[in-house]
Amino acid sequence: MGMVDVTEKPVIKREAEAGGRILLSPDTIQQIQKGHIKKGDPFQVAEIAAMNATKQTHLLIPHCHQIALDAVNVTFQVSKDSIEAGCLVRAQARTGVEMEALVGVSSALNALWDMVKYLEKNEEGQYPNTRITDIRVLRKTKELSVPIICLLLVGMTMLLFFQSEEDVHSKIAGGKKMEIKITSSAFKPGGMIPVQYTCDGQDVSPPLSWMG
Amino acid sequence: MGMVDVTEKPVIKREAEAGGRILLSPDTIQQIQKGHIKKGDPFQVAEIAAMNATKQTHLLIPHCHQIALDAVNVTFQVSKDSIEAGCLVRAQARTGVEMEALVGVSSALNALWDMVKYLEKNEEGQYPNTRITDIRVLRKTKELSVPIICLLLVGMTMLLFFQSEEDVHSKIAGGKKMEIKITSSAFKPGGMIPVQYTCDGQDVSPPLSWMG
Amino acid sequence: MGMVDVTEKPVIKREAEAGGRILLSPDTIQQIQKGHIKKGDPFQVAEIAAMNATKQTHLLIPHCHQIALDAVNVTFQVSKDSIEAGCLVRAQARTGVEMEALVGVSSALNALWDMVKYLEKNEEGQYPNTRITDIRVLRKTKELSVPIICLLLVGMTMLLFFQSEEDVHSKIAGGKKMEIKITSSAFKPGGMIPVQYTCDGQDVSPPLSWMG
Amino acid sequence: MGMVDVTEKPVIKREAEAGGRILLSPDTIQQIQKGHIKKGDPFQVAEIAAMNATKQTHLLIPHCHQIALDAVNVTFQVSKDSIEAGCLVRAQARTGVEMEALVGVSSALNALWDMVKYLEKNEEGQYPNTRITDIRVLRKTKELSVPIICLLLVGMTMLLFFQSEEDVHSKIAGGKKMEIKITSSAFKPGGMIPVQYTCDGQDVSPPLSWMG
Amino acid sequence: MGMVDVTEKPVIKREAEAGGRILLSPDTIQQIQKGHIKKGDPFQVAEIAAMNATKQTHLLIPHCHQIALDAVNVTFQVSKDSIEAGCLVRAQARTGVEMEALVGVSSALNALWDMVKYLEKNEEGQYPNTRITDIRVLRKTKELSVPIICLLLVGMTMLLFFQSEEDVHSKIAGGKKMEIKITSSAFKPGGMIPVQYTCDGQDVSPPLSWMG
Amino acid sequence: MGMVDVTEKPVIKREAEAGGRILLSPDTIQQIQKGHIKKGDPFQVAEIAAMNATKQTHLLIPHCHQIALDAVNVTFQVSKDSIEAGCLVRAQARTGVEMEALVGVSSALNALWDMVKYLEKNEEGQYPNTRITDIRVLRKTKELSVPIICLLLVGMTMLLFFQSEEDVHSKIAGGKKMEIKITSSAFKPGGMIPVQYTCDGQDVSPPLSWMG
Secondary structure, three states: OEEOOOOOOOOEEEEEEEEEEEEOOHHHHHHHHOOOOOOOOHHHHHHHHHHHHHOOHHHHOOOOOOOOEEEEEEEEEEOOOEEEEEEEEEEEEOOOOHHHHHHHHHHHHHHHHHHHHHHHOOOOOOOOOOEEEEEEEEEEEEEOOHHHHHHHHHHHHHHHHOOOOOEEEEEEEOOEEEEEEEOHHHOOOOOOOOEEEEEOOEEOOOOHHHHO | OEEOOOOOOOOEEEEEEEEEEEEOOHHHHHHHHOOOOOOOOHHHHHHHHHHHHHOOHHHHOOOOOOOOEEEEEEEEEEOOOEEEEEEEEEEEEOOOOHHHHHHHHHHHHHHHHHHHHHHHOOOOOOOOOOEEEEEEEEEEEEEOOHHHHHHHHHHHHHHHHHOOOOEEEEEEEOOEEEEEEEOHHHOOOOOOOOEEEEEOOEEOOOOHHHHO | OEEOOOOOOOOEEEEEEEEEEEEOOHHHHHHHHOOOOOOOOHHHHHHHHHHHHHOOHHHHOOOOOOOOEEEEEEEEEEOOOEEEEEEEEEEEEOOOOHHHHHHHHHHHHHHHHHHHHHHHOOOOOOOOOOEEEEEEEEEEEEEOOHHHHHHHHHHHHHHHHHOOOOEEEEEEEOOEEEEEEEOHHHOOOOOOOOEEEEEOOEEOOOOHHHHO | OEEOOOOOOOOEEEEEEEEEEEEOOHHHHHHHHOOOOOOOOHHHHHHHHHHHHHOOHHHHOOOOOOOOEEEEEEEEEEOOOEEEEEEEEEEEEOOOOHHHHHHHHHHHHHHHHHHHHHHHOOOOOOOOOOEEEEEEEEEEEEEOOHHHHHHHHHHHHHHHHHOOOOEEEEEEEOOEEEEEEEOHHHOOOOOOOOEEEEEOOEEOOOOHHHHO | OEEOOOOOOOOEEEEEEEEEEEEOOHHHHHHHHOOOOOOOOHHHHHHHHHHHHHOOHHHHOOOOOOOOEEEEEEEEEEOOOEEEEEEEEEEEEOOOOHHHHHHHHHHHHHHHHHHHHHHHOOOOOOOOOOEEEEEEEEEEEEEOOHHHHHHHHHHHHHHHHOOOOOEEEEEEEOOEEEEEEEOHHHOOOOOOOOEEEEEOOEEOOOOHHHHO | OEEOOOOOOOOEEEEEEEEEEEEOOHHHHHHHHOOOOOOOOHHHHHHHHHHHHHOOHHHHOOOOOOOOEEEEEEEEEEOOOEEEEEEEEEEEEOOOOHHHHHHHHHHHHHHHHHHHHHHHOOOOOOOOOOEEEEEEEEEEEEEOOHHHHHHHHHHHHHHHHOOOOOEEEEEEEOOEEEEEEEOHHHOOOOOOOOEEEEEOOEEOOOOHHHHO
16 A cells, blocks of 8 residues: 555656546637636646646646656647647656646646636536547657666676676776776675775775765 | 725625536546545645635735634535636625635635546546636625615714714713713714713713724 | 535634654764754754745645644754754644644754754765654644634524524615615525615615625 | 734635846846747736745745635836736735745745746856845735625624523514523633524524534 | 655665555454455455555655656455555666555554444444554665666676777678767767767767757 | 747756744734644744645646645744744746645735734734735756766767667577667657567567557
């Protein structure tokens, strides 16, 4: 029970796009297009509502992880009797971001409703025709970004080193002999890595306290 | 520009119910009914997501007022290939609560999606058939509650007093003569009410500092 | 399922006090008393943590209602090897505030821990002796405040009026005859109250739009 | 220590207006006026930032009470090299709302900065001339609203009743004799009010459970 | 004064587990075990309360950093007259996560209390026996993850390069001569790294704008 | 429309410092210096308000990204009739943190105002002289941290590999021949990297599921 463990999943580039539609009366749509909505431009308000909600997805959907989004892109397409909203989000994370996109598009559509509710209400204060519909994930992708690819390759290369008993890299630089010696046989999981850095034979290893 | 002024609207009993539906594969529905969902009972999670979101409506929908809800009732009806969610909210407030109900039902449906997304995803990680649809306000009512009715009646009665030049209420109680004297002609909007309380001729008016 | 309906409960004065204790090493207590804690005064920080958390109780405890607190009082008693924290909250609300007090005291104690964790940790980075204990509700009261008593009395009086077929209050003020006539028989639950206001026979009823 | 106790202060109408100014380069102002800002209309964004922040004042300023605002009004005045923002808030509360207005205007000005920062930055990425200045409370008022006046008058009237040993109100309604009898001498602070309701001599008192 | 600077600490794998216990009456425990609790399953509610609170630790405990958690695991063990809750959290972060675990377990226990408070209250509305006790950090670990180890090794290796005056890596690939030349002597802290990439003598360095 | 896409910007070390000043009456300053402020130490409260606000910048300023801060440093300088506040923040992020610093300093100054408002108010409840002024970004820097430099260098080196048709790294370790073979020609953007790991000719490639 709890929030799924993603510790071992690599940070990769995630993208998801969700869409949804709000059905409004043609009159309301016309008022929107004329820029006559009393509380301001519904699209700007809905855009901000979407951005704000996506950034709170982890507090709105109980099992969602906290994900710092790199991009939120909100779009609107107006037709005669409905508005289609889209919300695309991007992040570099250990798990997918489709919930962020869905939360964003829901919030955009709810905010649109709020902006025009005085036009959509009938005389009894009811909304017989207003409807939010067709909320869906349009697309979800994951991709290894160039830095991630590099890190993984390096990581895999390093795994090789750990299979050698002892591994020494040396280099002459500025007239000094720099050396890194990794003693894999002394390594144990969860422990510190037995790496020794020397410069002309002198130990120049970074202090362990640097580790945390 | 800003949040609509509701200062002069009376606090009355407000209720709104919103509904919405998520389309899921029959297999997913069966897994839910068997209680096999990995992250726990989707209905409990969605119920909490709805309660939590309704209480944050004013932060999610930019123009919404802060409304302390008296009740949030979340319901689910499961059919072969969809789940219908309902969210009823009640408050005693100066403005309606349909946005709270809509935000609640959206959040419940999004949370359901999150709980079963591992079942709904196809091999490419896409959701070809999952959809949230038909989000609507089922009903919105306002009603004067008994205490509010009373307060309004009293208020209106009091307005009468203000139309008299001077109004004296007196009463013999415990052998003492209590008197309230309201001098309407001395009253001006935004000022203190010129009310004098006496008991056997002695001033017993509450201290003005009590006014705040 | 959802947040319990408190619509019909009256707003009354609520108070609750919770207490709890954190066990710390005598050394840590001494450092606190000398004002030597690196990140600042632990009591000020814990006090603010408590105030902040009480105001978010409805977001932290899923079934809690949003309650605007009138007072939060946080106290600390230091002894040789522990600190006792207290959190008293007051509100005028439809439901009790003991959860707010508990959330406040928990947050105060957690914040204290955070302030002194560098002193409490042993060499392995563990906390063998630190403990939060004995969190309890010390007292919970409810009381009718003077304004509430008044409102209730008025309300009850008004209920009587509704049991009469017709009820007329009249008054001569400023030479004019003001009259309020309530026709209870024409009243139906959820509807408007059939009240007519006249001044010298002329209808002066407030406009219905005022109702909301 | 904690949040100041306002329990005994009456709920009255509060209003506060704060203002402040951001100094921008004339070029930036022109870009704003032409509607050329990349991330959208800075005024709409700043307006929403202000509304959103005012509603979170109690979480941003540690000692502030939770106050449900009735109105937030955000205004902007553009001059050649600065924009003046105003934020007016209204509430019916036990304590003033000037902090809400200040938080609103600060947030509006910060959001404006964010919207035009790409224009204000110099080549070194610094902001040599951008400045937020002159944030002040323009006006703060409190006023007894009509319903509050009524409630207070009623309350004060009721206080008189409590000074009588016994107080009986009776009424013939629908052929029945309704009676309310308040025995003040039996009343004690914090206890229930000894009120008896009878109808033709039969006890019709509302159930105590109604009290909560 | 402020939030401790962790800039120079490496991102490593952090884990912490906290535990705590709530003492309840045996009757309450039985009602829980029979699934008779009115507001729903207390464990699901407490689990969600814990997840939600852990993700807000940085807002609840003033000096805590924002940490994106990779896992939150909440467990409950029921005995005759108490429930033991555990909360394990994992993250890859610059600082430890024991406060997140403590905040999670506190919130779980407070939520349990809320779910059964109607059973625990005595006739005076008090909780004479309910208690939250023994909240402690069971375990706190830090571990270098494989990607982190790799990154550190690479980092350290790279430090060597910086000690050479000039460092050239070349490679024949696809018939072309790729070369990376790092001129350390031209490097200064905070500045760009003087790296030149050539392919058959032609400069193919990535554009500096990519640096951000 | 939406939150600017920073996906392709590298994570680098960011720092920003903002300053601002609150003008107070000399009397208020003296009361502060004597430690006589009723609600506690204004500096501790303002410091916490600043830390808390910086961590919520992405929710307060609509277009701001979520940035986990590594450090928040709040300072105060008291003079005869004003207090200068400073807020320095640090992060390792894809975009700058000047908005975080501005939000922090605004919140600190607003919190100071709140702490002393009872001293600054005149008899009419107005603040004729209190003012927040001169909020500005003092400094904004970005710097490649050592780990980032390393990652970038590695990344660039790796880019070279991708330009070769085939690239083989081999090593004798522990008597075994480890080999990594990258077939760039088989690589396509967004796809998996065709890397084969062998140990004495046997495939030891990490499982693809590890990718996510």
